[in-house]
Amino acid sequence: MTVLKPIRLVLLGAPGSGKGTLTSRLLKNVPQLSAISTGDLLRNEIAKKSEIGSVASGYIKKGQLLPDKFMAELVSSELGNRQWLNNKASFLLDGFPRTINQATELDKSLQTHDANINLVVELNVPPEVILQRISNRWVHQPSGRVYNLQYSPPKVPFKDDVTGEPLIQRPDDNPETFKVRLDGYFKQLEPLKEFYQKKGVFDVVSGETSDIVFPKLLEVVEKKFS
Numbered sequence: 001m002t003v004l005k006p007i008r009l010v011l012l013g014a015p016g017s018g019k020g021t022l023t024s025r026l027l028k029n030v031p032q033l034s035a036i037s038t039g040d041l042l043r044n045e046i047a048k049k050s051e052i053g054s055v056a057s058g059y060i061k062k063g064q065l066l067p068d069k070f071m072a073e074l075v076s077s078e079l080g081n082r083q084w085l086n087n088k089a090s091f092l093l094d095g096f097p098r099t100i101n102q103a104t105e106l107d108k109s110l111q112t113h114d115a116n117i118n119l120v121v122e123l124n125v126p127p128e129v130i131l132q133r134i135s136n137r138w139v140h141q142p143s144g145r146v147y148n149l150q151y152s153p154p155k156v157p158f159k160d161d162v163t164g165e166p167l168i169q170r171p172d173d174n175p176e177t178f179k180v181r182l183d184g185y186f187k188q189l190e191p192l193k194e195f196y197q198k199k200g201v202f203d204v205v206s207g208e209t210s211d212i213v214f215p216k217l218l219e220v221v222e223k224k225f226s
C-alpha cells in the first residue's frame with residue numbers, strides 16, 4: 001500500500017483483542033510504519049533483568065497498570081531514541097496510551113514537535129470471544145510474535161515460525177489476572193475515547209477475528225493517509 005502522509009497511529013483494544021497480531025500485519029503492509037508495543041517493551045526489560053523490568057514485573061503479574069508518569073516517560077524516551085519526535089516519522093503505538101493521563105502526557109510531548117496522534121482505532125471485539133481466545137494464546141517472547149493454537153497456529157507446534165525458538169504462555173494470561181486486565185481496560189476506555197473523539201481522530205473497527213478486522217483496519221488507514 002502506498003501511503004503519502006506521516007502516520008501517527010494508536011491502536012486501542014482490550015487485552016487479547018489482537019493488537020499485537022494486527023500490528024505485525026500492518027507493518028508488513030505499510031513499509032514506512034514502525035511500532036512500539038509497551039507490553040513487549042516491558043517484557044523485554046523484565047527478561048533483561050533491568051531496573052525498569054523489576055518495577056514492571058510486580059504490576060504485570062497482578063494485571064495492574066504501571067504508573068502513568070513512569071509509562072509516559074518511558075514512551076517519550078523511546079520515541080526520542082528512535083528519532084520519531086518530528087513531523088515526518090510514521091509510527092504505531094500498541095498498548096499506549098491507555099489512560100487519559102497518559103494520553104494527555106503524550107499529547108504534550110508530541111505537540112511541541114507538531115506531531116500529534118492523527119489516528120486512533122479502537123478494536124472492538126466481544127469480550128466473550130476474547131475470553132475464549134486467551135487460553136489458546138502462545139507468544140514468542142523476544143519478538144512479541146503472537147500465535148493462536150486455533151486461528152493462527154505456528155508451523156511447528158509450540159515453536160516460533162521465524163526463529164524456531166520455543167513459545168510460551170504469558171504468566172498474566174491466566175483467567176484471574178486476565179479478568180483484572182479486561183475490567184481495567186473497559187474502565188479506562190470511555191474517557192480515552194472521548195479525548196480522541198474531540199480531536200476528530202477516532203475510529204472503530206469491529207469483528208470476531210483478526211482475519212475479519214485486519215482488512216477493515218487497513219482500509220481505515222488507507223483512506224486516511226493515501
Ligand code: ATP
Pocket residue numbers: 013014015016017018019020038039040042059060063064065066067071094095096097098102172181
Ligand atoms: P494484549 O497484549 O493481550 O493486547 P494487554 O494490552 O493487557 O494485552 P500488554 O499491552 O502486553 O497487554 O501489557 C501487559 C502489561 O504491561 C499490562 O497489564 C500492564 O501491567 C503493563 N502495561 C503495558 N502498557 C502499559 C501502559 N500503557 N500503562 C500501564 N501499564 C502498561
Ligand code: MG
Pocket residue numbers: 019020037039040095
Ligand atoms: Mg499486546
